Amino acid sequence: NLTDRLSRVVKTMRGQARLTEENTAEMLREVRLALLEADVALPVVKELITKIKEKALGEEVIGSLSPGQALVGVVQKELTAIMGDPTAGKLNLAAQPPAIILMAGLQGAGKTTSVGKLAKWLKDTQKKKVLTVSCDVYRPAAIAQLQMVSEQAGADFFPSTESQKPSEIARDALDWARRHYHDVLIVDTAGRLGIDEAMMQEIQSLHQLLNPVETLFVVDAMLGQDAVNTAKAFNDTLPLTGVVLTKLDGDARGGAALSVQQITGVPIKFAGVAEKLDGLEPFDAERMASRILGMGDILALVEQAQKNVDIEQAQKLADKVKKGGFDLNDFRMQISQMRQMGGLGNLIDKLPAQFAQAAAKQDMSVADKQVRRTQGIIDSMTPQERMKPELLKASRKRRIAAGAGVQVQEVNRVLAQFEQMQTMMKQFKGGKMARMLGGMAA
Ligand code: GDP
Numbered sequence: 001n002l003t004d005r006l007s008r009v010v011k012t013m014r015g016q017a018r019l020t021e022e023n024t025a026e027m028l029r030e031v032r033l034a035l036l037e038a039d040v041a042l043p044v045v046k047e048l049i050t051k052i053k054e055k056a057l058g059e060e061v062i063g064s065l066s067p068g069q070a071l072v073g074v075v076q077k078e079l080t081a082i083m084g085d086p087t088a089g090k091l092n093l094a095a096q097p098p099a100i101i102l103m104a105g106l107q108g109a110g111k112t113t114s115v116g117k118l119a120k121w122l123k124d125t126q127k128k129k130v131l132t133v134s135c136d137v138y139r140p141a142a143i144a145q146l147q148m149v150s151e152q153a154g155a156d157f158f159p160s161t162e163s164q165k166p167s168e169i170a171r172d173a174l175d176w177a178r179r180h181y182h183d184v185l186i187v188d189t190a191g192r193l194g195i196d197e198a199m200m201q202e203i204q205s206l207h208q209l210l211n212p213v214e215t216l217f218v219v220d221a222m223l224g225q226d227a228v229n230t231a232k233a234f235n236d237t238l239p240l241t242g243v244v245l246t247k248l249d250g251d252a253r254g255g256a257a258l259s260v261q262q263i264t265g266v267p268i269k270f271a272g273v274a275e276k277l278d279g280l281e282p283f284d285a286e287r288m289a290s291r292i293l294g295m296g297d298i299l300a301l302v303e304q305a306q307k308n309v310d311i312e313q314a315q316k317l318a319d320k321v322k323k324g325g326f327d328l329n330d331f332r333m334q335i336s337q338m339r340q341m342g343g344l345g346n347l348i349d350k351l352p353a354q355f356a357q358a359a360a361k362q363d364m365s366v367a368d369k370q371v372r373r374t375q376g377i378i379d380s381m382t383p384q385e386r387m388k389p390e391l392l393k394a395s396r397k398r399r400i401a402a403g404a405g406v407q408v409q410e411v412n413r414v415l416a417q418f419e420q421m422q423t424m425m426k427q428f429k430g431g432k433m434a435r436m437l438g439g440m441a442a
């Protein structure tokens with residue numbers, strides 16, 4: 001998965017301050033493969049990669065993130081933005097009652113189960129009076145199945161028989177709902193095993209007859225790539241208003257979510273996460289993005305790094321550099337700022353397990369130690385020495401090394417690092433400290 005893929009590439013990208021064409025090309029190839037592995041359809045993947053590339057180029061690498069982590073942050077954010085919608089977990093019930101919800105989808109997608117789940121949710125959390133009806137006169141026991149889940153949900157059920165026409169059933173149920181003051185009428189329909197012209201016509205005429213406020217396309221997440229064709233067929237036939245993605249409790253990688261979203265342009269509103277009637281959740285785009293990418297909470301990591309880089313402090317430092325006053329005190333402050341983030345090891349801990357291992361935790365703890373040692377060396381200097389590093393001749397260096405318990409070479413290393421940073425900072429305009437912090441941490 002992406003985690004494994006990226007961890008291989010990440011190492012080659014350390015120490016770079018910005019995402020560029022060159023340093024992201026290889027990463028983007030890996031992202032592309034990961035999306036394909038997660039069963040996102042090929043045309044959708046192509047479109048996504050173009051978008052992600054646009055977003056990523058020029059992106060600054062913030063805080064203690066490496067460019068690899070930063071790119072993953074961009075990918076995750078983009079996927080979340082594509083799949084996310086403010087109407088997730090909500091239904092439009094703004095209609096002259098009863099508000100009608102029409103369910104559409106292939107056989108076995110989870111329509112009938114979802115009717116029960118929605119009825120329960122509407123009743124329990126929205127305090128709605130719900131009526132359900134089945135227009136599935138083809139599948140044996142389909143009507144009885146709906147009756148059972150409706151009873152479990154505590155919703156009213158409008159009985160129908162297999163000898164009736166779906167349109168008749170729908171009309172009668174609507175009439176009944178009006179006369180009995182139901183807030184919501186949920187209409188279950190028949191699905192075929194595949195796309196079928198007669199089925200499409202039937203649901204289209206049901207749609208015309210009922211004029212529903214919500215037309216929900218129910219789709220099985222396990223369909224993977226095949227979800228694309230189904231979604232396209234239903235989207236061409238019906239003005240869909242939302243998607244219910246079912247069976248997410250299975251081992252589907254979730255690529256179907258992205259494909260269906262891209263094909264229909266319609267929000268995924270709910271996720272089915274169990275067979276039971278309480279197994280319905282508002283669709284969570286961020287979680288789905290993680291699932292598709294196969295990784296832990298990268299976004300939290302990105303946010304943490306952003307929070308911890310004190311922009312104001314950075315600005316002051318940048319001003320100081322411009323006036324030529326950047327000294328070892330400032331250098332030390334920066335190092336401690338990095339340590340406030342909990343050290344590199346701590347950040348790495350927030351990555352998914354495989355990633356953390358692959359990113360060579362050992363490297364990180366070595367780097368952490370290095371940072372602590374650097375701080376110790378600067379602490380052994382007098383305030384005057386910190387302000388004027390040019391005072392540091394051999395004897396002073398020996399004294400500092402002894403004080404910090406290190407070799408003189410180590411003191412020289414710190415001074416070289418400081419000089420390097422001083423030069424680097426002179427090249428930056430004000431407010432670009434984040435980049436430098438990125439460079440330091442990597
Ligand atoms: P329909 O043909 O579209 O009406 O599909 P059903 O509602 O009859 O569901 C088909 C099968 O999928 C049934 O065995 C359901 O219990 C199961 N099912 C539906 N939704 C979910 C879900 O979110 N998770 C799991 N694990 N099973 C589900």
Ligand code: MG
Pocket residue numbers: 111112113136142188189
């Ligand atoms: Mg059914």
